[in-house]
Amino acid sequence: MRGMQFRRDRGNLYAVDDRYGLVNPMWRNYPAWMIEQDPRIAHVYFEDFHTLALGDFTVTTVETSAGSATEALADAAGGMLLVTTDDQDNEETEFQVGEGAAGSHVGESFKLATGKPLWFEMRLAVGDATECDYLCGLCDTDGTLITAASSGVFFQKDDGDRNIDYHCELVTVDTTDDTGVDVVAATYNRYGIFYDGAGEVGYWIDGVEVGTSTTNIPTTELSVSFAIMAGAAAAKTMTIDYIKCAQIR
Amino acid sequence: MTRTRFETFEGNIYPEDDTYGPINPMWANCPMFEIKQDPSLAHVYFEDFHVLALADFAVTTTEAGAGSATEALTDEIGGVLLITNAAGDNDMDQFQVGTATTGESFILAQRQPLWFEARLKVNNASEAQFFIGLASEDTSLMAGVTNSVHFSNADGAADVSYHCESGSDTTADTGVNVVADTYNRFGIYWDGESTVEYWIDAELLGASLTNIPTTEMKVSFAMTNRVQATAKTMSVDYIKCVQLQQRAALVP
Numbered sequence: 001m002r003g004m005q006f007r008r009d010r011g012n013l014y015a016v017d018d019r020y021g022l023v024n025p026m027w028r029n030y031p032a033w034m035i036e037q038d039p040r041i042a043h044v045y046f047e048d049f050h051t052l053a054l055g056d057f058t059v060t061t062v063e064t065s066a067g068s069a070t071e072a073l074a075d076a077a078g079g080m081l082l083v084t085t086d087d088q089d090n091e092e093t094e095f096q097v098g099e100g101a102a103g104s105h106v107g108e109s110f111k112l113a114t115g116k117p118l119w120f121e122m123r124l125a126v127g128d129a130t131e132c133d134y135l136c137g138l139c140d141t142d143g144t145l146i147t148a149a150s151s152g153v154f155f156q157k158d159d160g161d162r163n164i165d166y167h168c169e170l171v172t173v174d175t176t177d178d179t180g181v182d183v184v185a186a187t188y189n190r191y192g193i194f195y196d197g198a199g200e201v202g203y204w205i206d207g208v209e210v211g212t213s214t215t216n217i218p219t220t221e222l223s224v225s226f227a228i229m230a231g232a233a234a235a236k237t238m239t240i241d242y243i244k245c246a247q248i249r
Numbered sequence: 250m251t252r253t254r255f256e257t258f259e260g261n262i263y264p265e266d267d268t269y270g271p272i273n274p275m276w277a278n279c280p281m282f283e284i285k286q287d288p289s290l291a292h293v294y295f296e297d298f299h300v301l302a303l304a305d306f307a308v309t310t311t312e313a314g315a316g317s318a319t320e321a322l323t324d325e326i327g328g329v330l331l332i333t334n335a336a337g338d339n340d341m342d343q344f345q346v347g348t349a350t351t352g353e354s355f356i357l358a359q360r361q362p363l364w365f366e367a368r369l370k371v372n373n374a375s376e377a378q379f380f381i382g383l384a385s386e387d388t389s390l391m392a393g394v395t396n397s398v399h400f401s402n403a404d405g406a407a408d409v410s411y412h413c414e415s416g417s418d419t420t421a422d423t424g425v426n427v428v429a430d431t432y433n434r435f436g437i438y439w440d441g442e443s444t445v446e447y448w449i450d451a452e453l454l455g456a457s458l459t460n461i462p463t464t465e466m467k468v469s470f471a472m473t474n475r476v477q478a479t480a481k482t483m484s485v486d487y488i489k490c491v492q493l494q495q496r497a498a499l500v501p
Contacts, residue, residue: 011252011268033253033264036281038272039366039489040434040451043327045299056300099301099322107322109299109329116326141324221324224299248269249327 024207026192030119030246043109044246045097045224050079058105060143062092062229069093078241083228085132087235094135094145094227097243105141108221110247112153117197118247121190121204126157126228127237129185133159133229134238136191137167138222138245145227148172151218152225153201155191157183159231164189166203170216179203179210188241197248273451275436279364279491292354294346294468295489299328307349309388311473313337316480320344323484330485338478343380343390343471353465355383357398361495362441365398366448368486370432371472374407377481378473379427381435382412383466383490390471396462397469398445400435402427404475409433411447413457415464423447423454432486441493 004017009028016023035042047056052073061069067086071093074082085091098107110118122136133146137154146156153168162182168175183189192204195217202212224245228238253266258277265271284291296305301322310318316335320342323331334340346352355363371377380390382399391401398413400423407426413419425433436448446456468490472483 008253012266013253013255013264031253031264031266031269033282034266034269034272036285037263037279038270038276039295039297039487040273040368041269043297043299043487045297045328053300053302055302097299106324107299107301107328108324109322109327111326113326221326247326 022207024121024190024192024204026121026194026202026204026207026209027119035246040249042246042248044244045109046242046244048079048242049073049081049240052081055099056097057095058098058100058102060094060102061086062090064088064091074239076239081240083238083240085228085230085236087230087233089230089233092146092227092229094143095225096139096141097224103143105223108140108223110138110223110245111221112195112201112217112219113197115197116248118193118195118245120193120224120245122226122243123188123190123241124226125186125188125239126183127186128231129162129183130160131231131234132236133157133231134227136226137193139225140218140220140222142225145225146229151220152222153193153195153218154225155179155203159229164205166211166213168201168213168216168218170218173216175213175216177211177213179205181205181210273366273434273436273448274453275366275438275446275448275451276364280493284491289494291491291493293489293491294354295487297328297487298322298330298485301330306344306346307352309343310335311339311341313340318342325484327486332472332483332485334472334474334480334482336474336478336480338474338476340480341391341471341473343388344469345384345386346468350386353386353467355467355490355492356465357439357445357461357463358441358495360441361493363437363439363490363492365437365468365490366434367470367488368432368434369470370430370484371427372430372482374427374429375402375405376475376477377483378402378404378475379483380469380471382437382469384469385462385464385466390469391473396464396466398437398439398462399469400447400449409449411455411457413445413460413462415460415462417460419457419460421447421455421457423449425449425454
């Protein structure tokens with residue numbers, strides 16, 4: 001056992017410890033030390049869901065039947081948000097970090113701007129691998145994320161398949177890619193996005209970079225966003241472990 | 250390329266990075282590595298305004314006319330709180346972290362160094378009078394507070410003044426003028442012994458030794474319309490305040 005060591009990636013000094021696992025390579029050039037030392041360096045959103053403040057989000061639901069979606073903490077190690085849709089096909093729940101009622105969201109605080117690298121990671125699982133749509137990433141204000149996101153960088157799985165697709169979208173013009181990773185029911189994945197501040201977005205799943213994109217990079221402010229839509233007449237669940245998004249100020 | 254490196258200031262090891270630095274020298278002796286390692290070393294308040302929990306603050310408004318002030322997030326990179334006063338002259342909106350009667354959690358005590366920084370802007374240089382810093386509990390910060398270390402500009406002036414008060418006020422013109430719609434970083438460092446330094450935009454502008462407040466204080470900010478009876482705005486990007494806990498003796 002070697003224990004903790006400092007290593008470099010693209011000049012950045014990061015910590016690694018073989019007792020606790022490898023650092024996701026996406027985070028190796030993240031200037032964590034600098035960010036801790038001086039609040040000017042970066043702005044950071046981190047939510048671990050040990051507690052739940054629904055007022056931190058604009059929550060939009062689509063409910064075509066008498067029931068209601070629920071959004072609550074779950075009894076699970078790690079701190080978990082459990083989102084459960086209502087029980088009809090195409091019933092949906094979406095979250096955007098910020099405030100305001102559905103249709104009046106404010107708080108878009110990230111933007112893929114030149115010279116402003118950004119790191120995003122979110123860990124989540126869905127209860128059904130095939131019969132749901134879901135989305136996670138950064139999107140502009142939208143009440144119909146699953147069916148008609150406008151601008152954003154995000155991952156999305158469609159109803160009827162298990163493919164995790166990546167999207168980089170500028171006002172509905174979409175660069176998309178099947179990541180080659182398939183969802184497994186009740187199995188967590190880590191979804192990562194790294195914008196280098198110079199025109200390229202890398203997309204990562206479970207600590208592996210699965211591709212990059214350089215076209216249709218959104219130019220508007222974005223919010224941390226996630227959503228799930230039932231793909232059959234049964235309630236579907238999404239469980240979120242954590243979300244972290246940091247950007248150089 | 251060697252980007253990140255460790256340097257030392259007053260015995261503290263801190264990072265520097267040619268890409269993202271230099272860091273504000275005010276923070277160079279803040280032991281962030283130890284603080285991240287052990288929560289007993291310091292207490293930290295940090296708000297980046299990606300989300301807004303108004304219940305975290307005692308919000309006091311003065312509204313002479315029919316309108317009302319608003320306090321809300323805005324769509325701005327970095328996460329920003331936007332405060333908009335009502336439209337009357339002298340209308341005011343103030344925030345103190347905590348409740349109306351509790352939550353004074355910082356005190357300039359011996360062997361407990363403190364670092365404070367807030368980044369904010371106002372939309373009018375001389376007619377949006379602001380207050381930012383640490384103050385004892387008070388519902389009329391702009392009219393005068395008993396104990397504080399803070400920055401403010403005078404009614405009708407863009408000059409930023411520093412105040413250190415404990416009944417009496419030690420004040421200094423920082424030499425910095427507010428520019429409308431332009432962010433400044435306001436910093437305060439208490440050395441845990443006798444001196445309060447005041448910083449703007451990472452520049453040390455002076456220090457005070459007298460009228461050091463001796464009571465507990467809250468992170469506080471406020472803004473008042475001056476001269477013109479039109480609504481003024483204040484945008485707060487972030488606030489961070491760190492203070493070391495007092496220890497009876499050094500732990501080996």
